[in-house]
Amino acid sequence: MRIFVFAKRCGKEILRDPLNLAFGLGFPIVLLLLLTAIQANVPVDLFQIQTLAPGVSVFGLSFITLFSATLIAKDRESALLQRLYTTPLKAVDFILGYMLPIVPMAFVQGGICYLVAFALGLPIHVNILYACLLLFPVIIFYVALGLLFGSILTVKQVGGICGALLTNLSAWLSGVWFDLSLVGGAFEKIASALPFVHAVELQRLAVSGAFPQALLHALPVLGYAAVIIVGAVFLFLRQMKKQ
């Protein structure tokens, strides 16, 4: 019960910040519209809507990390978290309370990306529903990253690390904006070793209905998500003790 009370509060804090809405929903939609317009004039395979929409639905989730980390870092910097540590809330209440409300928001964000993609010509198919469901491991990865960064960084650092670095990593190493094989070499190997490209491939294959191959890409994402969750919980508990 306490988890839900706290989760509700966290959800309200995020949704009532207009910047979050602008970046969380506005930015991915603008990207979809802009790149579809470019595609109409200068056709590029990568920007065809069935390839682009899955990529943007994953890329948009990097902002979810930013929202989550900013909220936690703000709470830590203000005395609010200190106050809440003196209430009957337990560590698990805090951790789930911060993570839970962001999961449905992330699903809504992904869903809206696909809805906009329908309007831009993506065929309506049941595969899209499965693709949305398969966002789950990706969402967990990004939400856990938020908990991790929020536990160790200041609000200003969160802006730099999550707002700039993570979104750039998500962009460059995911194959959303350019084909990684065109760069090749160490760059492609590093990208393959990280979860971003697998998250995008997971979505693209799900949209195309190639579920067995899609699930193969889910494994590295789930692996990273598990490691990040363990790290995030450890770091959150450590900062809680340090308070």
Next chain:
Amino acid sequence: MQAIKTVNLTKKYKEVVVDKLNLQIVQGEMFALLGVNGAGKTTVIKMLCCLTEPTEGEGFVLGNSIRQDGEKIKRLIGVSPQETAVAPNLSVKENLELLCGLYGFSKQKRQEKVRELTERFRLQEVFLKKAKTLSGGWQRRVSIAMALIGEPSVLFLDEPTLGLDVIARRELWEIIRSLKGKATIILTTHYLEEAEALADEIGVMKNGKLIAVGTARALMERTGADNFEEAFISIVREGQV
């Protein structure tokens, strides 16, 4: 009965910030902890609230050990931290309801509690406003109201009027005075007149040590000072009374 008791309570980070503190506060009393910057007041509060573990020694809140009975103690205390601790994007009403929810109150009790605190703290005019839009004085008022939601037996107010203008400070004094007798109150402050006006007993800390305890009058008599400010300066300069 003693609400607070510490036995050689010590906190060391790189340096010792609280040094073998032995303090006793009687239940129902309003106790002010004074000291210059870095005296260790906030660290004492943090240890007693189970936010910071002591390095050595022990502390008890209503007989419960701060080392072992943290969960029990959390149900007995209310805390208003030094900085205003409100959820910025929630309204005053939602902030009060949040704390009610965290204490597991039923819907009926939540409504009663919110109504009671809204009236006591005269929050009606800002009730539906987001906390981040309020002035410092209003935010501090809300913050103290939130500290009372759990019906604490011991209330910690860490610099409750810091940075407020004289009117807002006097209004908060009235509110704090009205809490007397309902809970044991431990107040840290830099404002000597605040301690003198509100507290039953005053403790003075310097360099992590408790160097004087007594009523404002008793401390003035012991130092031979004409007023409490002179008494405080004398105590801090001489180091012990």
